[in-house]
Amino acid sequence: MPIRVLLVEDDDLTRRMMTALLKKQGFEVIPVANGPMAIAEVKTSPPDIILMDVMMPEMDGYTACRAIRAMPDRAHIPIIMLTALDDVDHKVKGFEAGADDYVVKPCDIEELTARIHVLLRPLVQLRGQLSSEEQARAISIFSLRGGAGVTTVAVNLAAGLARLWNLKVLLADMVETAGQTALFLNQALRSTWADLCRAEVEAIDAELLSSVLLPHESGVMTLASPRRPEEGELITAEKVTRVISLLRRQFTYLVFDLPHRFSDSCLACLDQSDVIVLLLQPEIASLRSASIARETFETLQYLSEKKIYVILNWTFPRQGLALQDIERMLKLPVNLILPYAPDEFVTALNLGKPPVLAGPESPLSVIFEDLAFALSLEQHQKTTPANSTPVWRRVIERQRKRKSA
Ligand SMILES: Nc1ncnc2c1ncn2[C@@H]1O[C@H](COP(=O)(O)OP(=O)(O)OP(=O)(O)O)[C@@H](O)[C@H]1O
Ligand SMILES: [Mg+2]
Numbered sequence: 001m002p003i004r005v006l007l008v009e010d011d012d013l014t015r016r017m018m019t020a021l022l023k024k025q026g027f028e029v030i031p032v033a034n035g036p037m038a039i040a041e042v043k044t045s046p047p048d049i050i051l052m053d054v055m056m057p058e059m060d061g062y063t064a065c066r067a068i069r070a071m072p073d074r075a076h077i078p079i080i081m082l083t084a085l086d087d088v089d090h091k092v093k094g095f096e097a098g099a100d101d102y103v104v105k106p107c108d109i110e111e112l113t114a115r116i117h118v119l120l121r122p123l124v125q126l127r128g129q130l131s132s133e134e135q136a137r138a139i140s141i142f143s144l145r146g147g148a149g150v151t152t153v154a155v156n157l158a159a160g161l162a163r164l165w166n167l168k169v170l171l172a173d174m175v176e177t178a179g180q181t182a183l184f185l186n187q188a189l190r191s192t193w194a195d196l197c198r199a200e201v202e203a204i205d206a207e208l209l210s211s212v213l214l215p216h217e218s219g220v221m222t223l224a225s226p227r228r229p230e231e232g233e234l235i236t237a238e239k240v241t242r243v244i245s246l247l248r249r250q251f252t253y254l255v256f257d258l259p260h261r262f263s264d265s266c267l268a269c270l271d272q273s274d275v276i277v278l279l280l281q282p283e284i285a286s287l288r289s290a291s292i293a294r295e296t297f298e299t300l301q302y303l304s305e306k307k308i309y310v311i312l313n314w315t316f317p318r319q320g321l322a323l324q325d326i327e328r329m330l331k332l333p334v335n336l337i338l339p340y341a342p343d344e345f346v347t348a349l350n351l352g353k354p355p356v357l358a359g360p361e362s363p364l365s366v367i368f369e370d371l372a373f374a375l376s377l378e379q380h381q382k383t384t385p386a387n388s389t390p391v392w393r394r395v396i397e398r399q400r401k402r403k404s405a
Helices: 012-024 037-043 063-069 088-096 109-119 119-133 151-166 193-197 206-212 238-250 262-269 286-297 323-330 342-351 363-374 380-381 388-404
Strands: 005-006 028-032 049-053 079-083 101-104 139-141 169-173 219-222 253-257 275-280 307-314 337-338
Touching: 005 012, 005 037, 012 028, 012 109, 012 262, 028 037, 037 063, 037 363, 049 063, 049 109, 063 079, 063 088, 063 139, 079 088, 101 109, 101 275, 109 119, 119 337, 139 151, 139 262, 151 219, 151 253, 151 275, 151 307, 151 363, 151 388, 169 238, 193 206, 193 238, 206 238, 238 380, 275 286, 286 307, 286 323, 307 323, 337 363, 337 380
Parallel strands: 005 028, 005 049, 049 079, 079 101, 139 253, 139 275, 169 219, 169 253, 275 307, 307 337
Antiparallel strands: none
């Protein structure tokens, strides 16, 4: 992840030259021409560091610097003042405005780079730790239409992954109010997203997060949906983004039960997902919703990133659309078909025990175990675990049989 530098400089030529030089040093550069543009940029997409020219028309660099320091959740961003004026008075003025450092123009790019690195040392170290984030895999389950089996798939996938790799798996219910993941696992709602989101963004840390997760015997840890409608409003996209980034450091697998609409928090979640499972039923209204979702995914470039995995769920017994018609209209292949299995699902719900835990005799368990493997990290799929689980051995045995058949 390159370091994002916001360069604020009113002189066109200097701005262009510095942009080119900084890019050569490996930075991502966002060049803007004045203070108000800088403030707007900091608000919408905060950079890692800011290089601020002092003398600019309209608003000088000191004023812009003070305005940024006054933003509660942006005040931590390091600011280096750039100025042609090399005297003590101006330096003092810069530091008083809240600048972290001061560089005299025309600046030596090597010196500037070194100063950026000094100021960002804690961030760079954090990024180093975060590289383990890439080992995590976030999987979102989505349907624009209700009742397609989103919660069913999310719960079984999460429990399947936990049993397959003998790992704790995070299952987050992203439905704003009264979502059902905890119910499917028969968990009491001791705490929910609301207990997390009552805190300010910056106050949400690993400790607070662990205190609101609900453990399940399968190895799944649930982040449950709030009980009351007004609590749903506490969950903002910004908080969701922060929580997911924290969760990625604690869990290898994250599964999200998404609401049936593109809310802000849903979009934040989709954006941070490595895989998106699109669910649909073999009937026209569901197909239409899935096609709309597909178009949105195309716009968001999820199709080109190959993030989409399609599951066709037979939630009813007869007279569904033919598979080829579905694939043709959806313009996507169906990766998995879930059969109609009312008894198993109803029993599972009543017992609070997802079918994937029912063991090898259950056809649904077989399907969800194989699905968990199919959606696992590539490096997990490719290596034989030191202590393999019964689920892993069953999955591999089935693969072997299929190959030899
Ligand atoms: N393949 C299936 N066969 C039979 N019943 C199913 C199947 N898949 C899901 N169901 C049942 O359909 C109902 C809806 O499923 P589920 O709650 O998982 O869907 P959802 O998309 O999360 O719905 P909601 O809109 O309530 O969030 C549940 O009672 C579930 O047990
Ligand atoms: Mg649901």
